[in-house]
Amino acid sequence: MQKIIIINGPNLNLLGTxxxxxxxxxxxxxxxxxxxxxFPNISLDYFQSNIEGEIIDKIxxxxxxxxxxxxxxxxYTHTSVGIGDAVAAIESPVVEVHISNTxxxxxxxHSSFIAPNAKGVIVGFGLKSYELAVHSLL
Ligand code: DQA
Numbered sequence: 211m212q213k214i215i216i217i218n219g220p221n222l223n224l225l226g227t228x229x230x231x232x233x234x235x236x237x238x239x240x241x242x243x244x245x246x247x248x249f250p251n252i253s254l255d256y257f258q259s260n261i262e263g264e265i266i267d268k269i270x271x272x273x274x275x276x277x278x279x280x281x282x283x284x285x286y287t288h289t290s291v292g293i294g295d296a297v298a299a300i301e302s303p304v305v306e307v308h309i310s311n312t313x314x315x316x317x318x319x320h321s322s323f324i325a326p327n328a329k330g331v332i333v334g335f336g337l338k339s340y341e342l343a344v345h346s347l348l
Contacts, residue, residue, distance in 0.1 A: 211251060211252065211253050212252050212253065212277045212278075212348070213252075213253045213255070213275065213276045213277050213323060214250075214252055214253070214254055214255070214277060214278045214279070214280060214348075215254075215255040215256070215257060215272050215274060215276045215278075215279055215280070216242075216255070216256045216257070216279075216280045216281075216282075216284075216309060216340060217257050217258075217265060217269065217272070217279060217280070217281045217282070218238065218256075218257070218258040218259075218270055218282050218284065219258075219260075219265055219281075219282060219283040219284035219286045219287070219293075220257070220259075220260040220261075220266070220284045220286060221260065221284055221285070221286065222238060222258055222273040222282060222338065223258050223260065225237055225238045225241075225285040225309075226238075227238070227259050232309075232310050232336060232348040233309050233310065234336055235268070235285055236279070236337060238256075238258070241340070242254070243335045245246030245274050245341060245344070248341065249344055250309055250346055251347075252344065254344070255276070262286055262290055262292060262293065263292075265283060265286065265293055265296075266293055266296045267302060269281070269293070269296040269297060270296055270299070270300065271304065272300070272302070273299070273300030273301060273302050274300075274301070274302075276302055277279060277302060277303075277347070278302060278303050278304075278305065278307070278347035279300075279302055279303070280302045280304075280305050280307055280340060280344065280347070281297070281304050281305070281324060282306070282307045282308060282309070282329075282339075282340075283306075283324055287306070287308070287312075287322045287323065287324055288309075288318055288319055288321055288323070289314075289317075289323070290323055291323055293323060293324060294323030294324050294326070294327060295327060297324050297327040298326075298327040303347065304324070304327070304328050304329060305328060305329055305330055305331070305332060305346055305347060306322065306324045306325055306328040306330070306331040306332070307331075307332045307333070307334075307339040307340055307342075307343045308331075308332075308333045308334065308339060309334075309335075309336055309339055310334060311333055312333055312334070313333065313334070314334070329346070329347075330346060332346070333336055
């Protein structure tokens with residue numbers, strides 16, 4: 211069975227109540243249940259942290275264990291050399307995702323320290339971005 215992990219960064223624990231006009235009304239747990247139902251033959255793990263170092267630790271740990279990583283580093287996407295370096299350091303493919311279309315938002319959201327080392331980037335399709343990312347790893 212293919213093993214994929216979703217790693218979410220800061221404030222994504224607030225999905226469902228956080229800026230619903232931008233991020234929607236669904237909690238990530240509700241969404242994850244439906245995603246697992248859509249991919250019954252894939253093992254889908256999930257990790258969320260608001261702490262940069264914990265995200266780096268998880269990427270390092272996941273590298274040798276998972277067949278693919280779906281990473282929404284949230285605000286750290288635009289600031290974290292450390293998370294970008296962690297993605298470069300591992301072998302397993304990383305797909306960068308964003309719920310909102312970061313390119314239609316403030317200019318500081320247009321850059322990513324992850325994208326140069328990611329397999330690809332999926333941006334702006336709401337929570338469906340994660341589903342598209344799973345497809346891209348199959
Ligand atoms: C986000 C976009 C980021 O710019 C923002 O800081 C987030 C969420 C997204 O999924 O749309 O927290 O990564």
